[in-house]
Amino acid sequence: MQTTLMIYDGTAAPDADVLRTGGVPLAPEGFTWPVCGGCGGPLQFFAHLPVEYGVVLVFVCQNDPGACEMWDATSGANRVLLFPPAGLVPVAVPAEGVTLLPAVSAITLRLVTVDPDEGDGDEGVPPDAYDLARSGWAREPGERFGKQREVLGSLGGSPSYLEDDRLPECPSCSGATEFAAHLEEGLDQQSAMNLGGQLGYVFVCRPCAKGAFLTD
Template sequence: MQFIAQVRLADSDDPEVSSLSGILLLFACQNQPGMCDDWDADSGANAALLVAPGDEPITAPLNGVTKLDLETFLSLEPYDSSLSQAFDDDNYVAAVDGDGNVLGKIGGGPVWKQGDETPSCECGQPMRFVALLEERGESGVNFGGGGCGFAFICTRCNDKAKFLWQC
């Protein structure tokens, strides 16, 4: 699996998410794109792992592709996610349409491409949205061609997370 992002839960504007201390690590199968069912949160072709700050870093596997050609460091810019007249998040959609450098968002709500696919946790509770990632530029991530990835956590269990994408 390819490591695609890490998200600090403290950066979320959702108090139920930001009150949990931790980092969400996101991985997806990028071998033979389209053949892994990595769009499905429950297929096993992706992983979302919650780690506590200060935990030891995950070590790379001994063989296979383990890193991209480059690292991309991003900055976060606050914005108002409450406007939803035409879309689930009008300000986010306007930002994405107006700036090719917008690669996603942390907090607010998901902006679904096909319809709500909020996953449920093993405990039965719907999971809370954490982040949306755009397939743009030279990110090296394939979400089906112009798709988005969605990261979720369970705020009841505090240690379960899921990742899926739509295009």
């Protein structure tokens, strides 16, 4: 059982075209910064995720944490966008609102293989690949692995413990979305994304170049 974990890898330039949380978005010319459907303020930029089919951008409302339902895929308090990798440029950041994280966290990928027999879940319930990989990361000895808090999420795979009735539809076509990534809050107060202490889920609709975000 294999999982591609996203691991904290120090800092990065705010406009680097690399896997990272924080910094400024890279988007096509003419990009308009997304705003919250609840409070109307600009969303905070969480993550820049280059993947094999494009670049995924994640925005979540932080103007008044708890007031807007940023954990709900249909609330309008978050946004997931997908762009082709070519021709992206740093975008202008709104002068008002909570728009950027205080620090940028570079991400490195680690393919972790775990034995499903290590899982201790309920009888008849298959072990969760992400949960096992994240837990296993903290136990691995040597320089290759760090502490569990350094896990910033994962790419691909399946959404950890998310019930089928919570799988979001595409906000444009109402069709099914595919799972893109897990997001963890982060390493420390400066770099952390406010997820309310929960795990974040990122979904995309490739034909519409949009997606959905929610937490558990």
